[in-house]
Amino acid sequence: GENVEQHPSTLSVQEGDSAVIKCTYSDSASNYFPWYKQELGKGPQLIIDIRSNVGEKKDQRIAVTLNKTAKHFSLHITETQPEDSAVYFCAVSPYNNNDMRFGAGTRLTVKP
Amino acid sequence: ETGVTQSPTHLIKTRGQQVTLRCSSQSGHNTVSWYQQALGQGPQFIFQYYREEENGRGNFPPRFSGLQFPNYSSELNVNALELDDSALYLCASSLQGTSYEQYFGPGTRLTVT
Numbered sequence: 151g152e153n154v155e156q157h158p159s160t161l162s163v164q165e166g167d168s169a170v171i172k173c174t175y176s177d178s179a180s181n182y183f184p185w186y187k188q189e190l191g192k193g194p195q196l197i198i199d200i201r202s203n204v205g206e207k208k209d210q211r212i213a214v215t216l217n218k219t220a221k222h223f224s225l226h227i228t229e230t231q232p233e234d235s236a237v238y239f240c241a242v243s244p245y246n247n248n249d250m251r252f253g254a255g256t257r258l259t260v261k262p
Numbered sequence: 263e264t265g266v267t268q269s270p271t272h273l274i275k276t277r278g279q280q281v282t283l284r285c286s287s288q289s290g291h292n293t294v295s296w297y298q299q300a301l302g303q304g305p306q307f308i309f310q311y312y313r314e315e316e317n318g319r320g321n322f323p324p325r326f327s328g329l330q331f332p333n334y335s336s337e338l339n340v341n342a343l344e345l346d347d348s349a350l351y352l353c354a355s356s357l358q359g360t361s362y363e364q365y366f367g368p369g370t371r372l373t374v375t
Contacts (some may be wrong), residue, residue, distance in 0.1 A: 151321075156304075182362040193266075193352050193366035194305065201362070239304050247362050248318030250295070252304030 152177040154242050156253025163230050164261050171256045173240035174222040182243040183216055185225045187236045188255075194239060198225070230260045264289045266355050266367035274373045275343050283338045283370045287355030293317070294336040295364060296328060299350040311336050312358050340372075348374045 153176040163169050173183075181202035186194035200207045200214045200223065207214050211230075216223040227234055237257050243250040267286045275281050287294050293312045297305035307320035311330035325341040334355070340347055350371050354364035 154304075184363070186366075191368075193368045196363055196365060199363065241304075243362060246318075247356065247358070247364070248295075248310045248312075249307055249320065250364065251307065252297075254304050255302075 152180060152242055152244075152249070152251045154240065154251045154253045156240050156256060158256060159254065160257045160259075162259045162261065165230060165232060167230055169225075169227045169230055169234070169258055169260075171225045171238055171240070171258075172222060173224070173242075173253050174220075175242045175251075176221065177242070177244070178218075178221065179244055180242045181245050182247060183214070183223045184241050184243070184250075185212075185214060186239045186241065186252075188239065189236045197238075227258075230258075232260050232262050234258060235260045266353060266365055268351075268353055268367040268370050270370060271368070272371045272373075274375065277343055277345060277374055279343050280339065280341045281343060281372060283340075283351050283353075283372070285336045285338070285353035285355075285367060287334045287336070287353075288365050291355035291357050291365075292334050293356045293358040294330060294334065295354045295356070296336070296338045297352040297354065297366075298322075298347075299352055299369070301349070305352055308338070317358075343374045345374050348372060 184199035213226040240253040295310040296308040309319040350369040
């Protein structure tokens with residue numbers, strides 16, 4: 151089955167700096183790659199996603215890049231703010247979206 | 263637009279008991295997926311329901327079962343509870359055939375003693 155690895159497990163940055171989180175996957179049939187933000191006591195919140203026919207997608211301070219050949223994708227957060235502090239999860243899904251696999255998560259801390 | 267809701271928020275059960283968790287999907291969504299999230303880990307896919315039938319299942323034993331109702335809401339049932347079943351149970355709704363996005367509810371925290 152699909153194996154998703156996420157790095158780093160923890161990341162601490164200064165407010166205003168950039169943060170990058172990387173994920174690799176094993177199943178070449180996967181074609182949907184979302185990123186979720188989870189705050190304490192809440193369910194995961196979809197923040198950005200990308201499909202296999204796109205190499206990069208940006209939404210304000212957040213961007214995701216995908217390299218299908220190398221089977222890895224990354225989340226980029228620019229101009230980080232203290233409210234960006236949370237656990238971030240990458241996920242991978244096949245075309246029919248019925249078996250989404252998550253990475254182990256990255257705890258991001260943004261220091262003011 | 264109504265988001266995904268789950269009930270109850272918290273639940274404490276004893277080993278060997280049975281539990282039912284409930285999920286109401288976001289308005290306009292026809293598919294519900296269930297996940298188990300152990301402390302400090304990513305969510306693990308349990309199963310997905312579409313058109314009231316199971317539409318994919320992760321690596322969970324048969325004592326984990328589910329239902330989907332005509333209004334697209336769903337239940338997760340767990341029989342013969344074990345201590346390792348203690349976790350946050352999340353449901354996510356989506357619109358099958360149109361988009362991939364899954365939107366999560368706040369979860370039900372289950373503690374098995």
